[in-house]
């Protein structure tokens with residue numbers, strides 16, 4: 001029996017005149033992601049996308065898994081294809097839903113008739129198909145209020161589709177419709193979650209990672225690559241830019257007061273990330289900061305870091321507790337990697353008593369002790385690019 005995926009659009013349907021552009025981007029994203037799995041035809045009509053496998057050999061489980069992570073999708077389900085003929089619909093429904101009906105005790109049928117030429121109206125389709133299924137599965141009863149399963153029959157342009165229930169999609173809006181932003185990614189729990197959250201709002205991601213070998217290891221960098229791979233299941237392609245940060249960190253250590261090490265390091269991160277962002281057509285920075293989480297994430301500290309750059313800085317986790325962040329990181333499957341114990345450049349030369357209320361003028365005075373123009377330029381000139 002021929003099976004497809006039926007995909008329903010999310011917030012896009014609210015987009016009015018821009019809707020076509022949103023739909024086109026979503027289709028492009030779906031096609032690109034599915035092309036890594038096999039051959040599928042992806043079509044849209046009346047806010048519903050059909051994903052049809054080219055041959056019986058395509059892996060529908062993998063396709064479903066892939067669809068479940070694409071932003072802009074409200075819900076999705078597997079469905080079987082029938083001819084637009086009530087007898088074929090009944091036969092296919094009984095056959096296709098057999099396994100489901102063996103497990104449940106009640107159901108109801110809903111019908112969507114977008115092809116108005118179909119000779120049966122929706123209530124008649126429900127009655128016909130519901131009656132037939134009751135006959136075929138006498139132990140399963142109709143319950144229109146609290147059914148175990150809602151069977152939906154959709155009569156569309158090319159065929160009729162039968163499905164049992166639907167799963168919640170990834171939500172959000174399609175990646176690429178919101179422009180591009182540059183996420184500062186560490187190996188921790190927070191920044192992969194922040195990346196996911198902003199991709200969910202339609203941003204295409206470029207990622208900047210600061211590495212300080214030999215204080216940070218090759219393995220620490222590989223960990224970040226693996227984290228981005230997981231994020232990319234949602235965000236699609238990510239360009240990762242690794243910045244050699246050792247010399248700047250050593251300069252901070254050699255010239256600045258210890259209590260300011262972290263805050264000055266973070267200012268350089270913002271400054272360099274901003275330049276790389278501009279080079280890559282990104283209009284904002286993203287970080288995984290959460291207010292008050294550590295000394296460098298107090299309000300005063302963020303005032304100091306923000307003043308080092310001139311782009312909007314998105315901090316989607318700003319009002320979240322660690323536990324809430326962890327919950328998302330488990331959901332997107334980054335948690336297990338994030339907790340692997342590899343050092344980050346943030347943990348190199350950490351002050352014993354960082355300033356929690358740094359004053360920008362003091363910080364800048366300390367930072368000015370470093371002759372940094374060449375060091376910053378050198379870091380930017382020697383970045384390494386990895387496409388995820």
Ligand code: ATP
Nearest residue numbers: 184185186188189190191208209210287288289346
């Ligand atoms: P995370 O779990 O994301 O590492 P954290 O709680 O460890 O966050 P910090 O280490 O203070 O917090 O970092 C705050 C933010 O700074 C991170 O969320 C990330 O956006 C950025 N950041 C930290 N280290 C790096 C790095 N090595 N390269 C790029 N960005 C970084």
Ligand code: MG
Nearest residue numbers: 186188344346
């Ligand atoms: Mg960190």
